[in-house]
Amino acid sequence: MPWLARFMLLGALAPGRPATAPMSLVVATARGEARIPVRTDGTTGPMVAAPALLAALGGKAEVVDAWADVEIARQNFRLVLGAPYYSVGAGLKPLVGSAVVKRDTLFLPLQFVTNVIPAELKDRYRYIASAGRLEDRAAPPTGTTAAAGAPRNPKRLPNGLNKGYVVAVDPGHGGVDPGNPGIYFPRGLTESDVTLQVGLLVREELLNRGVGVVMTRTTDTLIDIRQRASYCSDRCNLFVSIHVNSLPRRPGFNKVRGFETYFLADAKTEDAARVAKMENEAVRFDQSPGAEPGGGLDFILKDLQLNEYLRESGRLAELIQSHLGEVHSGPDKGVKQAGLWVLTTARRPAVLVEMGFSTNPEDAKVMSDARSQRNLAGSIADAVVSYLLEYQRRVSPDAETRTVGGRE
Numbered sequence: 001m002p003w004l005a006r007f008m009l010l011g012a013l014a015p016g017r018p019a020t021a022p023m024s025l026v027v028a029t030a031r032g033e034a035r036i037p038v039r040t041d042g043t044t045g046p047m048v049a050a051p052a053l054l055a056a057l058g059g060k061a062e063v064v065d066a067w068a069d070v071e072i073a074r075q076n077f078r079l080v081l082g083a084p085y086y087s088v089g090a091g092l093k094p095l096v097g098s099a100v101v102k103r104d105t106l107f108l109p110l111q112f113v114t115n116v117i118p119a120e121l122k123d124r125y126r127y128i129a130s131a132g133r134l135e136d137r138a139a140p141p142t143g144t145t146a147a148a149g150a151p152r153n154p155k156r157l158p159n160g161l162n163k164g165y166v167v168a169v170d171p172g173h174g175g176v177d178p179g180n181p182g183i184y185f186p187r188g189l190t191e192s193d194v195t196l197q198v199g200l201l202v203r204e205e206l207l208n209r210g211v212g213v214v215m216t217r218t219t220d221t222l223i224d225i226r227q228r229a230s231y232c233s234d235r236c237n238l239f240v241s242i243h244v245n246s247l248p249r250r251p252g253f254n255k256v257r258g259f260e261t262y263f264l265a266d267a268k269t270e271d272a273a274r275v276a277k278m279e280n281e282a283v284r285f286d287q288s289p290g291a292e293p294g295g296g297l298d299f300i301l302k303d304l305q306l307n308e309y310l311r312e313s314g315r316l317a318e319l320i321q322s323h324l325g326e327v328h329s330g331p332d333k334g335v336k337q338a339g340l341w342v343l344t345t346a347r348r349p350a351v352l353v354e355m356g357f358s359t360n361p362e363d364a365k366v367m368s369d370a371r372s373q374r375n376l377a378g379s380i381a382d383a384v385v386s387y388l389l390e391y392q393r394r395v396s397p398d399a400e401t402r403t404v405g406g407r408e
């Protein structure tokens, strides 16, 4: 029996155990509110990435031998790695799930947040199950004065961002251009359907974080590839294009999986050149006159040697990769560079995210499952907020900076 079916059966048989875990949690403290994605993959129960949780709570964690040592509000917790137990002081107490380390990231079972923290630190934290919200009882209600008693900067959001940032979200392809056929997507979904679904969720997640959004499309329609980045004009800070990778059928093609983020430059590897060729093919659907592919792109790339946004785009790409790594079960294929038409008209930092391969069954599930789509969107939004916080600190280093991460 597949794992998921077994899990659902167990869920149905075990009374009192929720059949589904929340897709994300909100952690509300004096430093603001943070949304933490809840990850569930094929081998474990619901988990949260320790770095995201502890950044929000201002705690820390260390993996020592077979233990994860976690410190929150000066309280030490020890979780056994790979077995469902924890201890506070002496003796082991049971958990439903285990702490695990996956690709260098420590994950804690969801129950640690929903039950253990509120039980062991009950004077400090409470968990509101109906809202999926862990609250620091000491935190002032949103919109009142900050913890230090200083008046809150009215231009600043609880997550530390200034108000007024705008991000252009570009769901790739659409209309007569379905993108890649998505051979492992269910119900005949294509790349253009999945990029739109995730893109709309990214909009929602960004709006939740107080960031304004411009969409290049909100329906199944085609936007010229060379016009897309122009949606990010004067009042826009970043451009994020969302896509799905695929490989041509050849031996082993459906084993390749993982996520990668591109920014505009000459392709450095054969694989990056393949992605550029694949995504640039959409130029044949363009309705408006413009330079032909080939010479025009070379010209633009030369111009880009001077583009002040290249390094910024590279940093945004890094942050997207690291946040996606907290929710994606496939490998982090890293930050890549390629000559991508869709990014050429951007006059702002601009990246293209390949969320995974539709030609791999596991990746296809990560990108088409509703809960997982929400996690992908939340992590892209988190990366955008991290980037904007860094940007904000650089442009106004003297201003009060309240970071989500806390300890720096």
Ligand SMILES: [Zn+2]
Binding pocket: 172, 173, 179, 180, 191, 243, 244, 279
């Ligand atoms: Zn695409």
